[in-house]
Amino acid sequence: MATTATVHFERKPVFTLEMPFGQQMQIINHRFEPRWRSAVAEVTILSGLHGDELDGGLVCHMLSQFLQRLGNNWKLNGIVNILPNVNPLSGNLGQRFVPMMGSDLNRNFPGNHIGFESERLAAAIFGVTSQSLLCIDIHSSNNFLEELPQTRIVNEPAVVDWAATLDLDLIWTHSAHNWISGTIAQSLYERNINALVIEVGTGSRLNRLYCERVFRGILQCLRSLGVLTNGTPVSPSNALRANESNVTYLNAESGGLFVPASGLKLGDHLRRGARLGQIIDPLFGQETDVLVASSGVLFTLRVNPVVYAGSLVARILQT
Amino acid sequence: MQKALGPIQVPFGQPLHLPYQEFGRGKPLLSIVSGLHGDEYNGVYICGLLIEWLRRMELRSAYSLRGRIRILPALNPLGLLTSERHWPFDRTDVDRVFPGYSQGETTQRLASWVFELLRPSQCCVDLHSGNATFEELPQVLVFNSQPRALDLAKAMGLPFVWIRRLNVYGEMSPQGLEVAGNVQGSLAFNLAQVGIEALVVRAGGGLRLDIHYCNQVLTALIRLALSMGVISGPPLEKTEAPQIAPAQDFQSLHARFPGFFVPEIALGATARLGEPLGQVIDPLSGQLREEITAPVAGVIVALRTHPVVLEGSLVARLLA
Numbered sequence: 001m002a003t004t005a006t007v008h009f010e011r012k013p014v015f016t017l018e019m020p021f022g023q024q025m026q027i028i029n030h031r032f033e034p035r036w037r038s039a040v041a042e043v044t045i046l047s048g049l050h051g052d053e054l055d056g057g058l059v060c061h062m063l064s065q066f067l068q069r070l071g072n073n074w075k076l077n078g079i080v081n082i083l084p085n086v087n088p089l090s091g092n093l094g095q096r097f098v099p100m101m102g103s104d105l106n107r108n109f110p111g112n113h114i115g116f117e118s119e120r121l122a123a124a125i126f127g128v129t130s131q132s133l134l135c136i137d138i139h140s141s142n143n144f145l146e147e148l149p150q151t152r153i154v155n156e157p158a159v160v161d162w163a164a165t166l167d168l169d170l171i172w173t174h175s176a177h178n179w180i181s182g183t184i185a186q187s188l189y190e191r192n193i194n195a196l197v198i199e200v201g202t203g204s205r206l207n208r209l210y211c212e213r214v215f216r217g218i219l220q221c222l223r224s225l226g227v228l229t230n231g232t233p234v235s236p237s238n239a240l241r242a243n244e245s246n247v248t249y250l251n252a253e254s255g256g257l258f259v260p261a262s263g264l265k266l267g268d269h270l271r272r273g274a275r276l277g278q279i280i281d282p283l284f285g286q287e288t289d290v291l292v293a294s295s296g297v298l299f300t301l302r303v304n305p306v307v308y309a310g311s312l313v314a315r316i317l318q319t
Numbered sequence: 320m321q322k323a324l325g326p327i328q329v330p331f332g333q334p335l336h337l338p339y340q341e342f343g344r345g346k347p348l349l350s351i352v353s354g355l356h357g358d359e360y361n362g363v364y365i366c367g368l369l370i371e372w373l374r375r376m377e378l379r380s381a382y383s384l385r386g387r388i389r390i391l392p393a394l395n396p397l398g399l400l401t402s403e404r405h406w407p408f409d410r411t412d413v414d415r416v417f418p419g420y421s422q423g424e425t426t427q428r429l430a431s432w433v434f435e436l437l438r439p440s441q442c443c444v445d446l447h448s449g450n451a452t453f454e455e456l457p458q459v460l461v462f463n464s465q466p467r468a469l470d471l472a473k474a475m476g477l478p479f480v481w482i483r484r485l486n487v488y489g490e491m492s493p494q495g496l497e498v499a500g501n502v503q504g505s506l507a508f509n510l511a512q513v514g515i516e517a518l519v520v521r522a523g524g525g526l527r528l529d530i531h532y533c534n535q536v537l538t539a540l541i542r543l544a545l546s547m548g549v550i551s552g553p554p555l556e557k558t559e560a561p562q563i564a565p566a567q568d569f570q571s572l573h574a575r576f577p578g579f580f581v582p583e584i585a586l587g588a589t590a591r592l593g594e595p596l597g598q599v600i601d602p603l604s605g606q607l608r609e610e611i612t613a614p615v616a617g618v619i620v621a622l623r624t625h626p627v628v629l630e631g632s633l634v635a636r637l638l639a
Contacts (some may be wrong), residue, residue, distance in 0.1 A: 018630040020577040022603050096410065107501055116573060117631045144409065181503055251423065255328035281330055308408065309328035310425035 015124030030082040044129040047138040049106040051090020053177035054201040056138030060084035062215040075247040078227030106184035129266040148299040152197040166217035166238040172242040210225045250305040250314040255279040339391040343384035353416040353446035357398020358525040362446030366392035382552030415504035442516040452625035454524035456459040468516040474546035475539035476558035570637040573629040576608035
């Protein structure tokens with residue numbers, strides 16, 4: 001499937017799982033390699049480990065289309081693997097997890113080729129990433145929250161620099177011991193492959209504007225790695241920096257419906273004591289204010305109004 | 320004495336209370352927990368049996384309390400109500416959010432209350448069954464890091480004890496090792512981290528009651544309470560010594576083809592080398608896809624009850 005004189009493109013299944021009732025599940029890799037010369041590096045971009053996170057599918061599509069029709073001033077110098085919607089069964093069911101497999105696919109890495117279903121799936125995905133210098137794992141939030149485009153990474157200088165090239169709104173660093181075991185990011189980290197976990201928008205929806213930003217961000221990241229070149233310099237990032245101690249979580253303290261303050265939107269700068277919204281109890285008529293506990297930038301906001309006591313309503317980066 | 324954790328404020332209507340029972344006072348404290356998974360009813364029923372046994376013991380019996388027993392029977396009440404394994408509202412696995420956080424998400428708050436209540440225990444038993452797809456022979460699971468828990472597990476007299484070993488470095492998982500990421504937030508793992516002897520009991524299947532197994536586990540819990548000195552009284556009749564098995568002694572058998580799994584052997588049966596355990600058939604063509612046979616001689620300790628298998632689905636576990 002060669003598409004241009006300088007780029008070799010192949011779209012092929014890297015894993016097939018036979019299912020009952022005549023069905024089949026496949027993971028497809030869109031693999032781009034430079035022709036006629038050796039690759040400077042290999043990068044893998046994947047999306048949809050959770051079946052209800054869809055933005056990454058659009059981002060992967062835009063990237064694949066772009067690389068298939070690479071303009072004259074662009075050059076591919078490295079290998080790019082694109083794995084869109086790597087959990088197609090969950091995706092087809094419109095669900096986050098696959099109930100019959102019993103667990104979160106993103107807790108089964110590095111997987112096992114002779115294990116049970118999700119371990120096999122995980123092992124196949126992990127196999128594709130194993131030659132990569134860098135892996136970009138694109139997530140949306142779940143159905144409850146909306147996220148400002150952000151990159152979550154382990155706190156190491158080289159990784160922070162790579163994350164900065166994505167030019168998203170926020171870089172959120174975690175120390176290595178807080179990286180959750182069984183995730184692809186943590187498993188890669190243990191093998192000295194670095195991962196950028198992108199988190200954007202909300203579950204079961206597409207945010208087109210955010211997807212275009214992530215698409216442009218990944219192109220810029222590939223350029224800074226030298227995997228792609230187009231003769232122009234990479235512009236520096238001015239992302240906000242979150243870590244493990246400067247993020248405030250606002251949780252509902254009563255049950256009911258969360259009604260955000262009018263005009264409230266992600267990216268707003270909020271003052272301590274301001275009203276973020278109210279929780280109303282439609283049965284008994286109570287209203288409880290949700291107040292901003294520390295001044296800062298709103299980067300996570302609840303979009304599903306139903307709350308229990310404890311439900312996360314917002315996250316604020318202290319400034 | 321009945322007490323309650325919570326309440327949890329819900330969106331619409333009356334707050335959720337989580338009742339628990341306490342018998343006796345002082346030390347040692349034995350805690351029993353069940354119903355973290357809403358599709359597992361055996362543990363909840365066993366708690367009921369134990370509560371009734373203790374209540375009657377208080378009235379008349381050869382047994383008397385020397386310490387304290389706490390019983391938390393139904394920790395995922397809405398899951399149990401709707402037969403959903405996880406917390407139904409946001410699909411959180413309640414057995415993966417320990418030790419919890421009192422200022423956090425609803426399930427984290429719940430977990431933190433439970434964990435604080437369990438913290439003074441010398442030993443805690445978390446009762447589980449198989450899920451909606453599997454049935455399990457009564458067994459106790461302990462971590463290899465807790466030798467005292469292994470002694471307590473032996474005293475329970477259930478057919479076998481499974482010594483769990485964690486694959487903490489994330490190596491490509493060799494047979495039987497558990498993925499650390501799958502265990503990290505579990506109650507048992509976190510109890511073990513703070514030095515409480517953590518026993519996980521698994522018995523029977525999901526979405527149903529296995530009365531015989533439940534009675535067997537009740538007796539095992541009484542044996543445990545006796546051996547800890549929480550109750551005193553005449554010993555129960557002896558059972559055969561349980562088989563103690565490290566993780567690698569369990570053979571996981573997976574289907575190689577998709578279709579319906581049709582078992583040809585019963586849970587608890589001893590299979591000879593090469594004996595047929597079940598077939599995978601393709602209902603669309605009517606063809607036999609695979610005959611699954613025992614790779615070694617051993618006891619069937621877990622068996623698939625749900626017919627639908629994918630390529631790779633676990634169909635049975637065998638203890639050599």
